[in-house]
Amino acid sequence: MEPLDAFRREVVAWLEDNCPRSQREPAGPEELYQGGSKGCFSSQDARTWFERMREKGWTVPDWPREYGGGGLSPGQAKVLKTEMKRLGCRPPLATGQGIAMLGPALFEYGSEQQKREHLPRIARGEVRWCQGYSEPGAGSDLANIQCRAEDKGDHFVVNGTKLWTSNADRADWIFCLVRTDPKAAKQAGISFLLIDMRQNGIEVRPIELISGESDFCQVFFENARAEKHNLLGDLNRGWTVAKRLLQHERTLMSQLSEIAVGPKFSPGEVARRYLSLENGVLTNSGLREQLVRYEMDAMALALSNQKAFEESGQGRLDPNSTSFFKYYATELDKRRGELKLALMGTQGLGWSGPGFDSDELMEPRTWAFSKALTIAGGSSEVQLNVIAKRVLDLPE
Amino acid sequence: MKHLVPSDEHIMLQDSARQFLQANCPVSAFRHLRDNSVSPCYSRQHWKQICDLGWSGIILPEEYGGLDFGYVGLGAIMKESGRTLLASPLFASVCLGAQYLLRAGSDTQKRDILPSVVCGDTCLALAIEEGPHHDPLATLFTAQPDGGNFVLNGTKTFVVDGQCANYFLVVARTSGKPGDAKGLSVFLVDIDRKGVERKQLHLLDARDYSSVDFDNVIVGEDDLVGSMNDAWRYLEPTLDAARILLAAEMLGGICECFERTVEYLRDREQFGVKIGSFQALRHRAAHLFAEIELCKAVVDTGLAALDGAPGSISVLASLAKARLNDIALLATNEAVQMHGGIGVTDELDIGLFLKRARVAIQILGDSSYHRDRFGRLNGY
Ligand SMILES: Cc1cc2nc3c(=O)[nH]c(=O)nc-3n(C[C@H](O)[C@H](O)[C@H](O)COP(=O)(O)OP(=O)(O)OC[C@H]3O[C@@H](n4cnc5c(N)ncnc54)[C@H](O)[C@@H]3O)c2cc1C
Numbered sequence: 001m002e003p004l005d006a007f008r009r010e011v012v013a014w015l016e017d018n019c020p021r022s023q024r025e026p027a028g029p030e031e032l033y034q035g036g037s038k039g040c041f042s043s044q045d046a047r048t049w050f051e052r053m054r055e056k057g058w059t060v061p062d063w064p065r066e067y068g069g070g071g072l073s074p075g076q077a078k079v080l081k082t083e084m085k086r087l088g089c090r091p092p093l094a095t096g097q098g099i100a101m102l103g104p105a106l107f108e109y110g111s112e113q114q115k116r117e118h119l120p121r122i123a124r125g126e127v128r129w130c131q132g133y134s135e136p137g138a139g140s141d142l143a144n145i146q147c148r149a150e151d152k153g154d155h156f157v158v159n160g161t162k163l164w165t166s167n168a169d170r171a172d173w174i175f176c177l178v179r180t181d182p183k184a185a186k187q188a189g190i191s192f193l194l195i196d197m198r199q200n201g202i203e204v205r206p207i208e209l210i211s212g213e214s215d216f217c218q219v220f221f222e223n224a225r226a227e228k229h230n231l232l233g234d235l236n237r238g239w240t241v242a243k244r245l246l247q248h249e250r251t252l253m254s255q256l257s258e259i260a261v262g263p264k265f266s267p268g269e270v271a272r273r274y275l276s277l278e279n280g281v282l283t284n285s286g287l288r289e290q291l292v293r294y295e296m297d298a299m300a301l302a303l304s305n306q307k308a309f310e311e312s313g314q315g316r317l318d319p320n321s322t323s324f325f326k327y328y329a330t331e332l333d334k335r336r337g338e339l340k341l342a343l344m345g346t347q348g349l350g351w352s353g354p355g356f357d358s359d360e361l362m363e364p365r366t367w368a369f370s371k372a373l374t375i376a377g378g379s380s381e382v383q384l385n386v387i388a389k390r391v392l393d394l395p396e
Numbered sequence: 397m398k399h400l401v402p403s404d405e406h407i408m409l410q411d412s413a414r415q416f417l418q419a420n421c422p423v424s425a426f427r428h429l430r431d432n433s434v435s436p437c438y439s440r441q442h443w444k445q446i447c448d449l450g451w452s453g454i455i456l457p458e459e460y461g462g463l464d465f466g467y468v469g470l471g472a473i474m475k476e477s478g479r480t481l482l483a484s485p486l487f488a489s490v491c492l493g494a495q496y497l498l499r500a501g502s503d504t505q506k507r508d509i510l511p512s513v514v515c516g517d518t519c520l521a522l523a524i525e526e527g528p529h530h531d532p533l534a535t536l537f538t539a540q541p542d543g544g545n546f547v548l549n550g551t552k553t554f555v556v557d558g559q560c561a562n563y564f565l566v567v568a569r570t571s572g573k574p575g576d577a578k579g580l581s582v583f584l585v586d587i588d589r590k591g592v593e594r595k596q597l598h599l600l601d602a603r604d605y606s607s608v609d610f611d612n613v614i615v616g617e618d619d620l621v622g623s624m625n626d627a628w629r630y631l632e633p634t635l636d637a638a639r640i641l642l643a644a645e646m647l648g649g650i651c652e653c654f655e656r657t658v659e660y661l662r663d664r665e666q667f668g669v670k671i672g673s674f675q676a677l678r679h680r681a682a683h684l685f686a687e688i689e690l691c692k693a694v695v696d697t698g699l700a701a702l703d704g705a706p707g708s709i710s711v712l713a714s715l716a717k718a719r720l721n722d723i724a725l726l727a728t729n730e731a732v733q734m735h736g737g738i739g740v741t742d743e744l745d746i747g748l749f750l751k752r753a754r755v756a757i758q759i760l761g762d763s764s765y766h767r768d769r770f771g772r773l774n775g776y
């Protein structure tokens with residue numbers, strides 16, 4: 001354990017020296033650097049901070065150095081994460097679909113050439129990725145996708161549409177599930193294709209969410225072109241890659257409350273701010289009970305994450321366990337949203353304008369967005385299906 | 397540091413505990429005790445074997461005959477004992493009694509009592525409750541100083557393993573008013589002392605509980621365990637550790653109940669298919685699985701903290717007891733429901749787990765007690 005202590009001291013000293021003051025304040029929704037050709041910095045400090053971290057490879061601390069990462073061991077990466085959190089350092093580059101989802105899939109299924117082409121550009125924030133899985137007729141029933149890619153010798157021609165594609169309007173590349181064999185059974189005819197979006201055959205239309213943001217889009221492909229060498233995994237074997245990537249997506253989503261930007265006050269702080277206390281105890285016993293129940297479950301989930309982390313180092317982790325984390329964490333995110341509105345009363349209902357401070361205005365939007373979390377990345381019902389089948393081995 | 401991954405020694409201990417209990421004290425052994433109204437409800441022979449295995453001394457130092465193997469070790473045994481519904485003095489005498497003595501007792505007291513607890517000749521029971529809800533600070537039971545002695549008066553109820561005890565550790569108020577942490581004192585009282593009268597309480601889990609009257613019972617200054625008026629200093633950590641250990645036992649019961657239920661979902665057929673194919677049941681089982689995974693992490697973190705890993709033990713104890721109470725309720729109710737008609741028969745073991753859970757839920761604090769405490773500890 002000693003070497004990690006030394007590493008911790010080093011990390012803290014480096015962060016203290018290199019993280020600008022302004023980057024140690026909680027970030028607003030638009031303040032994190034997202035990378036890609038359309039990404040912009042919210043300030044000069046944000047740029048400096050990003051560039052310093054990029055030089056160390058700490059935008060993706062546990063990726064190997066040759067692919068733009070920091071080459072840290074899981075234990076070291078955890079130390080870095082913990083210390084950044086403790087010091088309040090913002091992530092220099094937001095954890096998006098590239099870092100959290102495509103990256104791990106490339107490490108597992110990519111050819112050396114694919115890894116060298118794509119990973120460093122993700123690590124350095126040069127390319128922003130989006131995920132082209134869902135379609136109008138393929139949501140929970142993902143294998144029902146219809147978007148087609150036709151073999152034209154050295155390239156594919158893609159036709160069809162993708163729906164609910166988060167940040168497609170700000171992305172440079174899209175990883176897509178496409179049908180390459182229309183005659184094969186559902187899962188068997190699917191391939192996993194990486195497509196450069198900067199071409200004429202692709203059109204992107206943003207869609208507004210109940211939270212007021214337009215985080216996701218519909219993407220239309222009309223004779224779009226994808227190079228053959230951008231097929232990840234074998235032809236018609238994309239479903240294997242797709243499923244594995246979904247596990248990474250679920251892991252990402254089970255940690256959203258840790259990594260996402262959001263209102264800076266915890267439910268406990270919100271309670272103390274909007275409700276009266278007597279001898280250190282909230283006088284509203286009904287809300288107090290809800291608050292404690294939430295905080296207890298949140299703590300239990302955090303301990304469960306810690307346990308899974310410790311076990312993963314010993315090869316004991318069941319990969320299907322990500323389903324229960326995704327399910328529990330996102331249901332809890334929704335509960336937090338409802339709880340905070342309840343604790344704030346009418347002061348938690350402000351949508352814009354005077355009468356509410358900026359923290360207050362963020363709550364209803366976070367609340368509204370939390371509704372999407374138990375749908376995106378496989379709905380709660382789908383996660384329960386996965387647990388029942390894969391973990392509990394119940395008959396179908 | 398990894399605190400939540402069991403060491404090889406702990407895995408071996410838990411495996412051997414499982415083997416021993418399943419071979420010697422399976423659920424049917426408990427059923428036998430209950431059906432034959434064995435009183436107090438435990439097998440002396442099994443208890444002797446358990447003591448010979450050293451489980452009664454796991455958390456005690458070697459100088460008192462213990463193994464000094466820590467709470468994670470004792471927790472592993474408690475988990476297994478919950479799976480087979482082991483009825484024994486392990487919780488009352490060791491997890492509560494010996495633990496308190498170890499924290500608060502004088503050298504003489506420890507030397508006199510602990511070795512005999514370890515070999516099983518002496519059983520201790522903590523006499524703490526006075527009303528239907530756990531509330532140690534509300535203690536009214538009096539201990540009046542009288543020369544060099546004390547005179548004890550009052551009634552203690554819900555004394556766990558009171559019938560098999562040779563000594564009670566009695567929590568009394570020697571100053572202050574109900575609600576004060578200051579002013580509590582603990583006395584070691586031989587059950588044969590004049591004025592001590594115990595009555596057996598028959599609760600739904602068929603185990604050993606007593607209500608004990610103390611009528612002008614005279615004890616000496618030597619019988620004070622821990623300093624006068626200041627027992628809370630030792631009692632609170634004792635209760636917290638015991639809560640975490642009880643949570644470990646409850647976890648074992650929950651897991652056993654859940655596994656038996658999942659097995660039933662895989663086997664039982666209706667409408668020409670396995671009932672485990674019905675999504676209404678699959679989803680409830682999957683949700684329960686998630687809740688139980690969180691229970692495991694909470695119990696293991698609590699046990700690790702008792703052995704020195706970081707974390708506030710009070711917070712972790714209240715978290716563990718509240719969560720395990722709630723999930724024990726859910727898991728046993730779901731188990732009964734998913735078994736259908738057979739689930740409500742006495743013949744099926746599920747009913748025994750259901751009943752044990754209801755009593756365990758009340759021992760050392762129900763969920764509302766612990767949620768309130770968790771809130772206070774966190775400043776709301
Ligand atoms: C904010 C957000 C961002 C997203 N980002 C992306 C993205 O970047 N890329 C992408 O490809 N997709 C994205 N999605 C799409 C997401 O993956 C789908 O919305 C999701 O898989 C559900 O599909 P659906 O919307 O078609 O709902 P449906 O599948 O039609 O589900 C409707 C309801 O039926 C239930 N249901 C469906 N099947 C079952 C079943 N077998 N058993 C029980 N209940 C069932 C569902 O749980 C749900 O409650 C995003 C979604 C959201 C909300």
